Amino acid sequence: xxxxxxxxxxxxxxxxxxxxxxxxxxxxxxxxxxxxxxxxxxxxxxxxxxxxxxxxxxxxxxxxxxxxxxxxxxxxxxxxxxxxxxxxxxxxxxxxxxxxxxxxxxxxxxxxxxxxxxxxxxxxxxxxxxxxxxxxxxxxxxxxxxxxxxxxxxxxxxxxxxxxxxxxxxxxxxxxxxxxxxxxxxxxxxxxxxxxxxxxxxxxxxxxxxxxxxxxxxxxxxxxxxxxxxxxxxxxxxxxxxxxxxxxxxxxxxxxxxxxxxxxxxxxxxxxxxxxxxxxxxxxxxxxxxxxxxxxxxxxxxxxxxxxxxxxxxxxxxxxxxxxxxxxxxxxxxxxxx
Amino acid sequence: xxxxxxxxxxxxxxxxxxxxxxxxxxxxxxxxxxxxxxxxxxxxxxxxxxxxxxxxxxxxxxxx
Numbered sequence: 442x443x444x445x446x447x448x449x450x451x452x453x454x455x456x457x458x459x460x461x462x463x464x465x466x467x468x469x470x471x472x473x474x475x476x477x478x479x480x481x482x483x484x485x486x487x488x489x490x491x492x493x494x495x496x497x498x499x500x501x502x503x504x505x506x507x508x509x510x511x512x513x514x515x516x517x518x519x520x521x522x523x524x525x526x527x528x529x530x531x532x533x534x535x536x537x538x539x540x541x542x543x544x545x546x547x548x549x550x551x552x553x554x555x556x557x558x559x560x561x562x563x564x565x566x567x568x569x570x571x572x573x574x575x576x577x578x579x580x581x582x583x584x585x586x587x588x589x590x591x592x593x594x595x596x597x598x599x600x601x602x603x604x605x606x607x608x609x610x611x612x613x614x615x616x617x618x619x620x621x622x623x624x625x626x627x628x629x630x631x632x633x634x635x636x637x638x639x640x641x642x643x644x645x646x647x648x649x650x651x652x653x654x655x656x657x658x659x660x661x662x663x664x665x666x667x668x669x670x671x672x673x674x675x676x677x678x679x680x681x682x683x684x685x686x687x688x689x690x691x692x693x694x695x696x697x698x699x700x701x702x703x704x705x706x707x708x709x710x711x712x713x714x715x716x717x718x719x720x721x722x723x724x725x726x727x728x729x730x731x732x733x734x735x736x737x738x739x740x741x742x743x744x745x746x747x748x749x750x751x752x753x754x755x756x757x758x759x760x761x762x763x764x765x766x767x768x769x770x771x772x773x774x775x776x777x778x779x
Numbered sequence: 780x781x782x783x784x785x786x787x788x789x790x791x792x793x794x795x796x797x798x799x800x801x802x803x804x805x806x807x808x809x810x811x812x813x814x815x816x817x818x819x820x821x822x823x824x825x826x827x828x829x830x831x832x833x834x835x836x837x838x839x840x841x842x843x
Binding site: 507511533534543544547726749751752753754758 | 806810811818819824
């Protein structure tokens with residue numbers, strides 16, 4: 442009779458593989474992490490924090506975002522209150538150039554190094570690109586040297602080239618969820634179309650920001666699949682959102698992701714993406730509250746969106762800056778990113 | 780005068796709005812005009828929000 446093979450602890454594996462060698466976990470390993478019992482979450486977060494410190498350093502990247510064009514989107518992303526296909530209370534709005542300049546100034550004044558201009562569209566048309574161009578010019582004329590990112594949907598090669606010429610240094614385009622789950626979330630375009638835009642962005646030399654939303658009915662297996670698909674893309678940044686069940690959307694009655702489950706996800710994504718900027722994004726206020734946000738910052742997160750989001754409100758920026766100060770986490774300076 | 784919930788747009792006197800108040804105090808700007816329940820045009824910025832009703836004008840967050 443042979444003895445049963447010894448069970449190898451996935452966190453022991455991760456310590457050697459991810460912490461020591463910087464190699465992200467496989468899908469099967471990520472799934473094991475997502476299935477860890479609650480009494481192992483502390484160990485997981487401690488390891489994820491060590492990995493983040495080892496491969497990314499101690500700094501936290503701070504970013505602000507603003508919606509340039511709100512609502513009226515033709516796409517049917519089921520989580521989004523800005524889709525024109527659902528009876529959401531969000532009405533269409535355009536932010537004018539002075540408003541965009543003020544938003545960039547508010548963001549810079551928090552010490553942030555990133556300012557992301559976002560539009561709810563399938564892809565940008567000439568009017569939107571013109572507004573972005575004029576906006577960036579006005580932000581620079583205001584004496585604001587913050588780095589500018591954009592999130593304007595799917596792009597053509599010509600549009601990618603235009604954004605590069607405008608000085609946009611990073612582009613956000615989320616894959617949102619695992620490839621196998623995407624058709625349940627969006628039917629008006631495909632995961633592959635998003636992937637194609639991401640490859641063009643990377644090939645053009647812009648930094649790639651690509652993440653998604655946790656809590657959209659995906660299984661743990663699909664969550665693990667998503668983490669590894671993101672790793673395959675090798676993005677510079679992964680924003681991690683937690684579903685906000687917004688009125689009028691197909692997901693309005695979905696439950697908010699429970700705090701410990703969210704922390705487990707944060708730790709697992711860090712172990713899958715040891716060298717990537719992992720950003721706390723939307724939904725953390727509902728999912729974590731104040732205490733959980735600190736645990737996340739000590740569990741692998743190394744970037745944060747401060748202030749409000751696109752259609753939802755965040756915590757006051759100062760509250761997050763105070764939290765970083767309390768945790769003795771330095772904010773990444775603009776000089777380090779240039 | 781009838782007043783309306785800024786989160787769901789229903790009359791304040793109609794049903795329980797505890798959930799609405801919780802959302803408004805945490806993560807949501809007003810979406811419906813409290814005077815007439817029209818959907819408002821809302822612009823969220825990093826530091827605040829503005830909400831404009833076509834009949835009753837614009838309101839803004841304290842931080843804006």
